[in-house]
Amino acid sequence: MGKLFTPRTLAAAGVAASSLLLSGCLLTPGAFTSELTLSKGGAFTFTYDGEIAAMGLSDLARMGSNKEFAAECYDDDFEETECTAAETAEQKAEWEAEQAKDKAEKEQFVQMMGGLDPADPESAQKLADSLSKQAGFRSVSHKGNGVYDVDFAVSGQMTHGFVFPMVEKMPTMSPFVVAIPRGDGSIRIEAPGFGGNDSMVDPSLAMMMGMASKQAGGDAPKAVLPDGTFTIRTDGRILANNTDDGPAEAGGMQVLRWEVTSGSKIAPTALIALD
Template identity: 45%
Template sequence: MNKPTSIRMCAASLLAGLSLLLSGCFITPGKFTSELVLSQDESFTFTYEGEIFFLGLSSLAQMGAANEEFTPQECYDEDTFEDRECTEEEIAEQRAAWDAGAETRAAEAKKKAEEMSVMMGGIDPSDPEASEELRRILLRHHGWDRVEDKGNGVFDVSYSISGKLTHDFMFPVIEDVPMTNPFVQMIIRDDKVVRINAPGFSAQEGDNPMGGMAGLAGLAALGEGASGGNGADEMPDLPKIEGTFSIVTQGSMKIRANNTDEGPNPTPTGEILTWDISPRTQNAPTALIAFGQ
């Protein structure tokens, strides 16, 4: 396979993978510190300090949404199947076929833009003011104390919220934005037991190879192939997941199960579970804790 053909195949794979990620309104952590404190009085406090990356607002998404220009396909010798230069007549035929599909491509582009706007809570990602609009929306939500736009879909945030262990909790939740990849979930079971999962704090979500930050890493690798091995000139910088997630228990709460490497460590008032999160983290943090004992 020659280099131009390889580039076209890599580019096609890049756009296919990007469409898969965008279909989930892909939101991921960057560099962060997060903590969940469970208190003896059956209350909780959750904090998140650091970066959040919105793929739909990044230049990577713009690459996927860009209108492809006509590029002549390579011709080949029917006897040897070797690539050869196309004749002017063959190029003209390719151009005519491309032009004939213009209406269909425009309709597909419009549909994808509308779908993306729905996934972004009505925000048009192509609008130059899209990031500022999202920042204003986040700041009007309870708990979002700081939201700073760092550019290319990355926001630096400070989030803190407290409540009682009487209801489930999930972060992040954004008005009118369907969430498919929460960072942290807290699920209250009967008999005063809480299950805590952090699917967003792993490089790969379950059996989905395009899930988590692994999906972004895969796209970056494809981008390098599509640019002939010089992906740094073509692909935008993508945030790398790097942080710490801790669960702190106070009083007589009992940690029934967890998947940390070291298990719980004692504190003056209870115990603490800590996960160091990196691009190598494959298993999402999880714990089962009994409260009110």
């Protein structure tokens, strides 16, 4: 008789998925429309209207956790068989080790989320309340499972770097958009949250979440995938950009536009002189 798979296989998937969440993006874009307007002299306006997902706020609490241990063994014909004492002991030891690791992962997650506990049913609303207090967030509503509808708009002078999103008490994990002024009067814009393999949601994460949900006895957290547009409008000089078609003219402004999907391989970038 052989053991083809056991509960620890699914538990390990939960731990691996939570590890990816902790090491990758905690905030990801969903369906959205975003625009950055840059004017000569340095005036700018940035807007983001759409979804932001805080990965795993509610469902991560269940992933990789079995409340009760139960050994399972299968033979080469995928038929369930009775486990030997040695097999049961081995599985229990591995299950306990995975439980301890999962607990440590969740504690780390809470710290990275500024003290928001994914096991706390009020965490999602706490994050919405925190965002609502920040300048620029005109409205924030929780849709469920850590997905928020956000209406953000801010205007100012590009005298210093700009990053979106930034959340009070949380580290900036792969921001959606970054604008950095240079000493020569140009502005470099990068949108790592809108493209590139390192910033987008790995499809394998959704698969591992699904495996973990079977073990956890619930529905898996659904990975929210990017689906939107990012537009830059400017009356400055476009020195470089990585759009497919280059700038277009509209209303006396030059317009750069990127379609953003889960398959976007390159993060939008542009370099614009505002002198």
